[in-house]
Amino acid sequence: MFKAFRILVLLGILVTVAGTTLIARWQSQSWKRPQVVTLYPISAQGDAATQAYLDRLDDAAFAGLSSYFQAEAARYGLPLAEPVRVVLGRRVQVLPPAAPRDAGPIGAISWSLRMRWWAWRQTPPSSPRPDVKLFLIYHPPDFEGAVPHSIGLEKGRLGLVHLFASRAQQAQNEVVIAHEALHTFGATDKYDPATLLPVYPAGYADPGQEPRYPQARAELMGGRVPVREGEARIPASLRQTVIGPETAAEIGWTK
Template sequence: MRWWAWRQTPASSPVPDVKLFLMYHPPDYAGALPHSIGLEKGRLGLVHLFAARGQQAQNEVVIAHEALHTFGATDKYDRSTLAPVFPDGYAAPRQEPRYPQSAAELMAGRIPVREGEARIPSNLGETVIGPATAAEIGWAK
Protein backbone atom coordinates (compact mmCIF):
# COMPACT_ATOMS: atom_id res chain seq x y z
CA MET A 1 0.00 0.00 0.00
CA ARG A 2 2.88 2.38 0.77
CA TRP A 3 4.40 1.69 -2.66
CA TRP A 4 1.05 2.29 -4.36
CA ALA A 5 0.56 5.56 -2.45
CA TRP A 6 4.06 6.68 -3.45
CA ARG A 7 3.24 5.93 -7.11
CA GLN A 8 0.07 8.07 -6.86
CA THR A 9 2.04 11.21 -5.91
CA PRO A 10 3.18 13.10 -9.02
CA ALA A 11 6.89 13.97 -8.88
CA SER A 12 6.11 17.63 -9.53
CA SER A 13 3.76 18.03 -6.55
CA PRO A 14 4.68 18.54 -2.89
CA VAL A 15 4.59 15.44 -0.72
CA PRO A 16 1.47 15.59 1.49
CA ASP A 17 1.66 15.07 5.25
CA VAL A 18 -1.20 12.53 5.12
CA LYS A 19 -2.75 10.57 2.28
CA LEU A 20 -6.17 9.05 2.77
CA PHE A 21 -7.63 7.07 -0.09
CA LEU A 22 -11.42 6.97 0.06
CA MET A 23 -13.10 3.95 -1.50
CA TYR A 24 -16.82 4.48 -1.96
CA HIS A 25 -19.15 1.51 -2.15
CA PRO A 26 -22.71 1.48 -3.52
CA PRO A 27 -25.40 2.35 -0.95
CA ASP A 28 -26.96 -1.10 -1.48
CA TYR A 29 -23.66 -2.89 -0.80
CA ALA A 30 -24.50 -6.24 0.77
CA GLY A 31 -22.93 -6.92 4.16
CA ALA A 32 -20.36 -5.00 6.13
CA LEU A 33 -17.79 -2.84 4.41
CA PRO A 34 -14.18 -4.04 4.43
CA HIS A 35 -12.14 -2.82 7.40
CA SER A 36 -10.66 0.65 6.92
CA ILE A 37 -7.07 1.28 7.95
CA GLY A 38 -4.92 4.24 8.87
CA LEU A 39 -1.16 3.73 9.15
CA GLU A 40 1.11 5.96 11.22
CA LYS A 41 4.18 4.76 9.30
CA GLY A 42 3.87 6.56 5.99
CA ARG A 43 0.84 8.51 7.25
CA LEU A 44 -1.60 6.96 4.84
CA GLY A 45 -4.88 5.16 4.97
CA LEU A 46 -7.59 3.40 3.01
CA VAL A 47 -11.11 4.28 4.13
CA HIS A 48 -14.17 2.32 2.98
CA LEU A 49 -17.35 4.41 2.81
CA PHE A 50 -20.89 4.34 1.47
CA ALA A 51 -21.59 6.49 -1.60
CA ALA A 52 -24.87 7.94 -0.38
CA ARG A 53 -25.74 11.50 0.60
CA GLY A 54 -27.48 10.17 3.70
CA GLN A 55 -24.20 8.58 4.84
CA GLN A 56 -22.02 11.67 4.39
CA ALA A 57 -22.00 12.70 8.06
CA GLN A 58 -21.20 9.17 9.28
CA ASN A 59 -18.57 8.85 6.54
CA GLU A 60 -16.88 11.95 7.99
CA VAL A 61 -16.66 10.24 11.38
CA VAL A 62 -14.93 7.23 9.78
CA ILE A 63 -12.55 9.48 7.84
CA ALA A 64 -11.61 11.43 10.98
CA HIS A 65 -11.08 8.18 12.93
CA GLU A 66 -8.71 6.79 10.29
CA ALA A 67 -6.93 10.15 9.91
CA LEU A 68 -6.14 10.14 13.64
CA HIS A 69 -4.56 6.69 13.27
CA THR A 70 -2.02 8.27 10.90
CA PHE A 71 -0.91 10.53 13.77
CA GLY A 72 -0.56 7.68 16.26
CA ALA A 73 -4.03 7.37 17.83
CA THR A 74 -5.02 3.85 18.85
CA ASP A 75 -8.45 2.26 18.85
CA LYS A 76 -10.42 2.60 22.07
CA TYR A 77 -12.86 -0.26 21.44
CA ASP A 78 -12.86 -4.01 21.98
CA ARG A 79 -12.10 -5.62 18.62
CA SER A 80 -14.30 -8.64 19.30
CA THR A 81 -17.44 -6.76 20.39
CA LEU A 82 -16.76 -3.28 18.93
CA ALA A 83 -17.86 -1.86 22.30
CA PRO A 84 -16.04 1.19 23.67
CA VAL A 85 -13.43 0.27 26.30
CA PHE A 86 -13.85 1.99 29.65
CA PRO A 87 -12.50 4.52 30.57
CA ASP A 88 -10.51 5.71 27.52
CA GLY A 89 -13.25 4.78 25.04
CA TYR A 90 -15.87 6.92 26.79
CA ALA A 91 -16.40 10.59 26.01
CA ALA A 92 -17.32 11.29 29.66
CA PRO A 93 -15.92 8.46 31.80
CA ARG A 94 -16.59 10.33 35.08
CA GLN A 95 -20.25 10.97 34.26
CA GLU A 96 -22.78 9.75 36.85
CA PRO A 97 -24.79 7.84 36.00
CA ARG A 98 -22.41 6.41 33.40
CA TYR A 99 -25.21 5.79 30.85
CA PRO A 100 -26.33 7.04 28.50
CA GLN A 101 -23.28 8.89 27.18
CA SER A 102 -24.10 11.81 24.87
CA ALA A 103 -21.05 11.48 22.62
CA ALA A 104 -18.51 8.98 21.36
CA GLU A 105 -14.77 9.14 21.92
CA LEU A 106 -13.71 9.34 18.27
CA MET A 107 -11.29 6.41 18.50
CA ALA A 108 -13.98 4.25 20.15
CA GLY A 109 -16.42 4.93 17.32
CA ARG A 110 -19.59 4.32 19.28
CA ILE A 111 -21.71 6.06 21.91
CA PRO A 112 -22.38 3.83 24.95
CA VAL A 113 -26.11 4.12 25.67
CA ARG A 114 -26.42 1.38 28.32
CA GLU A 115 -24.35 -1.54 29.59
CA GLY A 116 -23.60 -3.74 26.56
CA GLU A 117 -25.21 -1.40 24.02
CA ALA A 118 -23.70 1.38 21.94
CA ARG A 119 -24.68 3.24 18.79
CA ILE A 120 -22.70 4.75 15.94
CA PRO A 121 -22.53 8.56 16.11
CA SER A 122 -24.62 10.34 13.49
CA ASN A 123 -21.98 12.99 12.80
CA LEU A 124 -18.74 14.53 14.06
CA GLY A 125 -20.75 16.74 16.42
CA GLU A 126 -21.47 13.61 18.45
CA THR A 127 -17.78 12.84 18.95
CA VAL A 128 -14.96 14.08 21.16
CA ILE A 129 -11.24 13.46 21.34
CA GLY A 130 -10.55 12.20 24.84
CA PRO A 131 -7.42 12.76 26.93
CA ALA A 132 -5.74 9.47 25.96
CA THR A 133 -6.19 10.11 22.24
CA ALA A 134 -5.12 13.74 22.63
CA ALA A 135 -1.89 12.58 24.28
CA GLU A 136 -1.24 9.99 21.55
CA ILE A 137 -1.51 12.58 18.77
CA GLY A 138 0.50 15.23 20.61
CA TRP A 139 -2.36 17.56 21.58
CA ALA A 140 -1.85 17.00 25.32
CA LYS A 141 0.73 15.55 27.68
Protein backbone atom coordinates in the same frame (compact mmCIF):
# COMPACT_ATOMS: atom_id res chain seq x y z
CA MET B 1 32.56 -10.35 0.20
CA PHE B 2 29.46 -9.82 -1.90
CA LYS B 3 27.27 -11.23 0.89
CA ALA B 4 28.77 -8.81 3.41
CA PHE B 5 28.22 -5.92 1.01
CA ARG B 6 24.58 -6.95 0.50
CA ILE B 7 24.03 -7.08 4.26
CA LEU B 8 25.51 -3.60 4.63
CA VAL B 9 23.20 -2.28 1.92
CA LEU B 10 20.17 -3.84 3.61
CA LEU B 11 21.20 -2.43 6.98
CA GLY B 12 21.59 0.98 5.37
CA ILE B 13 18.09 0.77 3.92
CA LEU B 14 16.63 -0.27 7.29
CA VAL B 15 18.41 2.57 9.09
CA THR B 16 17.18 5.06 6.48
CA VAL B 17 13.60 3.82 6.74
CA ALA B 18 13.72 3.89 10.55
CA GLY B 19 15.20 7.38 10.57
CA THR B 20 12.61 8.64 8.10
CA THR B 21 9.82 7.15 10.22
CA LEU B 22 11.13 8.81 13.40
CA ILE B 23 11.46 12.17 11.66
CA ALA B 24 7.94 11.89 10.23
CA ARG B 25 6.55 10.99 13.66
CA TRP B 26 8.29 13.98 15.25
CA GLN B 27 7.03 16.33 12.56
CA SER B 28 3.46 15.03 12.82
CA GLN B 29 3.35 15.40 16.60
CA SER B 30 5.26 18.66 16.99
CA TRP B 31 2.32 20.63 15.50
CA LYS B 32 4.53 23.49 14.39
CA ARG B 33 2.43 23.97 11.24
CA PRO B 34 -0.84 22.67 9.80
CA GLN B 35 -0.75 19.03 8.80
CA VAL B 36 -2.12 18.56 5.28
CA VAL B 37 -4.43 15.56 4.97
CA THR B 38 -5.20 14.90 1.31
CA LEU B 39 -8.19 12.72 0.36
CA TYR B 40 -8.09 10.61 -2.82
CA PRO B 41 -11.47 9.13 -3.84
CA ILE B 42 -11.66 5.69 -5.46
CA SER B 43 -14.66 3.75 -6.77
CA ALA B 44 -14.65 0.27 -5.24
CA GLN B 45 -16.64 -1.40 -8.03
CA GLY B 46 -16.72 1.13 -10.86
CA ASP B 47 -20.53 1.11 -10.91
CA ALA B 48 -22.51 3.97 -12.43
CA ALA B 49 -24.08 5.16 -9.16
CA THR B 50 -20.74 5.46 -7.39
CA GLN B 51 -19.10 7.10 -10.39
CA ALA B 52 -21.89 9.69 -10.52
CA TYR B 53 -21.49 10.37 -6.79
CA LEU B 54 -17.74 10.88 -7.17
CA ASP B 55 -18.35 13.22 -10.11
CA ARG B 56 -20.33 15.48 -7.76
CA LEU B 57 -17.92 15.17 -4.85
CA ASP B 58 -16.40 18.48 -3.77
CA ASP B 59 -14.78 20.16 -0.76
CA ALA B 60 -18.18 20.77 0.84
CA ALA B 61 -18.52 17.02 1.50
CA PHE B 62 -15.58 17.28 3.92
CA ALA B 63 -16.11 20.79 5.26
CA GLY B 64 -16.69 19.59 8.80
CA LEU B 65 -13.34 17.86 9.20
CA SER B 66 -10.99 20.86 9.43
CA SER B 67 -13.32 22.80 11.73
CA TYR B 68 -13.75 19.73 13.95
CA PHE B 69 -10.02 19.29 14.43
CA GLN B 70 -9.64 23.02 15.00
CA ALA B 71 -12.28 23.06 17.74
CA GLU B 72 -10.97 19.92 19.44
CA ALA B 73 -7.36 21.14 19.38
CA ALA B 74 -8.46 24.46 20.88
CA ARG B 75 -10.02 22.59 23.82
CA TYR B 76 -6.54 21.27 24.65
CA GLY B 77 -4.88 24.65 24.22
CA LEU B 78 -2.94 23.81 21.07
CA PRO B 79 -1.49 27.14 19.84
CA LEU B 80 -2.24 26.51 16.18
CA ALA B 81 -5.23 28.07 14.44
CA GLU B 82 -5.44 25.33 11.81
CA PRO B 83 -3.94 22.08 13.08
CA VAL B 84 -5.29 19.97 10.19
CA ARG B 85 -5.89 21.17 6.64
CA VAL B 86 -8.10 18.80 4.66
CA VAL B 87 -7.64 18.85 0.88
CA LEU B 88 -9.64 16.95 -1.73
CA GLY B 89 -7.21 15.40 -4.19
CA ARG B 90 -7.76 13.86 -7.61
CA ARG B 91 -9.43 10.52 -8.10
CA VAL B 92 -7.39 7.34 -8.20
CA GLN B 93 -8.32 4.73 -10.79
CA VAL B 94 -6.41 1.69 -9.49
CA LEU B 95 -7.58 -0.19 -6.41
CA PRO B 96 -5.02 -0.72 -3.63
CA PRO B 97 -3.87 -4.17 -2.52
CA ALA B 98 -6.55 -5.79 -0.37
CA ALA B 99 -5.72 -5.85 3.32
CA PRO B 100 -5.25 -9.41 4.62
CA ARG B 101 -7.64 -10.95 7.12
CA ASP B 102 -5.93 -12.54 10.12
CA ALA B 103 -2.67 -12.88 8.21
CA GLY B 104 -0.48 -12.55 11.29
CA PRO B 105 2.43 -10.14 11.82
CA ILE B 106 4.39 -11.22 8.72
CA GLY B 107 1.36 -10.86 6.47
CA ALA B 108 0.53 -7.45 7.96
CA ILE B 109 4.08 -6.20 7.41
CA SER B 110 4.09 -7.53 3.85
CA TRP B 111 0.79 -5.81 3.08
CA SER B 112 1.97 -2.56 4.65
CA LEU B 113 5.05 -2.52 2.41
CA ARG B 114 2.98 -3.34 -0.69
CA MET B 115 0.49 -0.65 0.27
CA ARG B 116 3.19 1.97 0.63
CA TRP B 117 4.67 0.98 -2.75
CA TRP B 118 1.22 1.17 -4.35
CA ALA B 119 0.59 4.61 -2.80
CA TRP B 120 3.94 5.89 -4.05
CA ARG B 121 3.11 4.78 -7.59
CA GLN B 122 -0.59 5.68 -7.77
CA THR B 123 -0.90 8.95 -5.83
CA PRO B 124 -1.70 11.80 -8.23
CA PRO B 125 0.31 15.00 -7.84
CA SER B 126 -1.37 17.53 -5.59
CA SER B 127 -0.71 20.88 -3.98
CA PRO B 128 -0.05 21.54 -1.16
CA ARG B 129 2.15 18.53 -0.59
CA PRO B 130 0.30 16.05 1.63
CA ASP B 131 1.58 15.01 5.04
CA VAL B 132 -1.10 12.32 5.21
CA LYS B 133 -2.70 10.46 2.30
CA LEU B 134 -6.12 8.93 2.84
CA PHE B 135 -7.55 6.84 0.02
CA LEU B 136 -11.34 6.93 0.23
CA ILE B 137 -12.80 3.76 -1.25
CA TYR B 138 -16.47 4.38 -2.02
CA HIS B 139 -18.94 1.51 -2.19
CA PRO B 140 -22.37 1.67 -3.87
CA PRO B 141 -25.17 3.02 -1.65
CA ASP B 142 -27.05 -0.29 -2.03
CA PHE B 143 -23.98 -2.37 -1.11
CA GLU B 144 -25.05 -5.43 0.84
CA GLY B 145 -23.01 -6.82 3.68
CA ALA B 146 -20.22 -5.28 5.72
CA VAL B 147 -17.61 -3.16 3.98
CA PRO B 148 -13.95 -4.05 4.61
CA HIS B 149 -12.32 -2.66 7.72
CA SER B 150 -10.76 0.79 7.30
CA ILE B 151 -7.08 1.11 8.18
CA GLY B 152 -4.89 4.06 9.14
CA LEU B 153 -1.11 3.59 9.23
CA GLU B 154 1.20 5.78 11.26
CA LYS B 155 4.19 4.32 9.41
CA GLY B 156 3.87 5.71 5.93
CA ARG B 157 1.19 8.15 7.11
CA LEU B 158 -1.56 6.84 4.89
CA GLY B 159 -4.88 5.07 5.20
CA LEU B 160 -7.62 3.17 3.42
CA VAL B 161 -11.09 4.40 4.34
CA HIS B 162 -14.15 2.45 3.23
CA LEU B 163 -17.23 4.63 2.77
CA PHE B 164 -20.66 4.66 1.14
CA ALA B 165 -21.32 6.75 -1.97
CA SER B 166 -24.42 8.40 -0.58
CA ARG B 167 -25.19 11.97 0.45
CA ALA B 168 -27.19 10.57 3.35
CA GLN B 169 -23.98 8.94 4.62
CA GLN B 170 -21.68 11.95 4.26
CA ALA B 171 -21.83 12.95 7.94
CA GLN B 172 -21.00 9.43 9.10
CA ASN B 173 -18.32 9.20 6.42
CA GLU B 174 -16.61 12.16 8.05
CA VAL B 175 -16.52 10.29 11.36
CA VAL B 176 -14.74 7.34 9.76
CA ILE B 177 -12.30 9.64 7.93
CA ALA B 178 -11.45 11.53 11.13
CA HIS B 179 -10.92 8.26 13.03
CA GLU B 180 -8.50 6.87 10.44
CA ALA B 181 -6.73 10.22 10.10
CA LEU B 182 -5.90 10.17 13.82
CA HIS B 183 -4.35 6.72 13.44
CA THR B 184 -1.78 8.28 11.11
CA PHE B 185 -0.87 10.70 13.92
CA GLY B 186 -0.33 7.89 16.42
CA ALA B 187 -3.78 7.46 18.00
CA THR B 188 -4.80 3.95 19.00
CA ASP B 189 -8.22 2.30 18.92
CA LYS B 190 -10.16 2.43 22.16
CA TYR B 191 -12.71 -0.27 21.55
CA ASP B 192 -12.78 -4.03 21.95
CA PRO B 193 -12.13 -5.52 18.46
CA ALA B 194 -14.22 -8.57 19.32
CA THR B 195 -17.37 -6.67 20.31
CA LEU B 196 -16.66 -3.18 18.84
CA LEU B 197 -17.77 -1.74 22.19
CA PRO B 198 -15.80 1.23 23.56
CA VAL B 199 -13.35 0.38 26.33
CA TYR B 200 -13.98 2.13 29.64
CA PRO B 201 -12.73 4.71 30.54
CA ALA B 202 -10.48 5.77 27.61
CA GLY B 203 -13.11 4.96 24.96
CA TYR B 204 -15.85 7.01 26.63
CA ALA B 205 -16.46 10.67 25.88
CA ASP B 206 -17.67 11.33 29.44
CA PRO B 207 -16.26 8.55 31.64
CA GLY B 208 -17.06 10.41 34.86
CA GLN B 209 -20.75 10.84 34.04
CA GLU B 210 -23.25 9.60 36.65
CA PRO B 211 -25.11 7.53 35.86
CA ARG B 212 -22.68 6.19 33.27
CA TYR B 213 -25.40 5.38 30.72
CA PRO B 214 -26.60 6.54 28.34
CA GLN B 215 -23.68 8.57 27.02
CA ALA B 216 -24.55 11.40 24.65
CA ARG B 217 -21.29 11.36 22.65
CA ALA B 218 -18.60 9.01 21.42
CA GLU B 219 -14.88 9.28 21.98
CA LEU B 220 -13.62 9.40 18.39
CA MET B 221 -11.20 6.47 18.74
CA GLY B 222 -13.77 4.57 20.82
CA GLY B 223 -15.93 4.67 17.74
CA ARG B 224 -19.41 4.33 19.25
CA VAL B 225 -21.77 6.02 21.72
CA PRO B 226 -22.37 3.71 24.72
CA VAL B 227 -26.11 3.69 25.46
CA ARG B 228 -26.23 0.90 28.06
CA GLU B 229 -24.07 -1.93 29.33
CA GLY B 230 -23.13 -4.06 26.32
CA GLU B 231 -24.76 -1.77 23.74
CA ALA B 232 -23.48 1.18 21.70
CA ARG B 233 -24.57 3.03 18.59
CA ILE B 234 -22.66 4.60 15.71
CA PRO B 235 -22.49 8.41 16.01
CA ALA B 236 -24.51 10.23 13.38
CA SER B 237 -21.89 12.92 12.80
CA LEU B 238 -18.72 14.47 14.18
CA ARG B 239 -20.92 16.68 16.37
CA GLN B 240 -21.60 13.57 18.45
CA THR B 241 -17.90 12.82 19.01
CA VAL B 242 -14.99 14.24 20.99
CA ILE B 243 -11.25 13.54 21.13
CA GLY B 244 -10.54 12.24 24.62
CA PRO B 245 -7.51 13.12 26.78
CA GLU B 246 -5.68 9.83 26.16
CA THR B 247 -6.03 10.25 22.40
CA ALA B 248 -4.95 13.90 22.65
CA ALA B 249 -1.78 12.78 24.45
CA GLU B 250 -1.05 10.08 21.85
CA ILE B 251 -1.15 12.56 18.97
CA GLY B 252 0.92 15.19 20.77
CA TRP B 253 -1.76 17.72 21.70
CA THR B 254 -0.92 17.32 25.41
CA LYS B 255 2.06 16.09 27.37
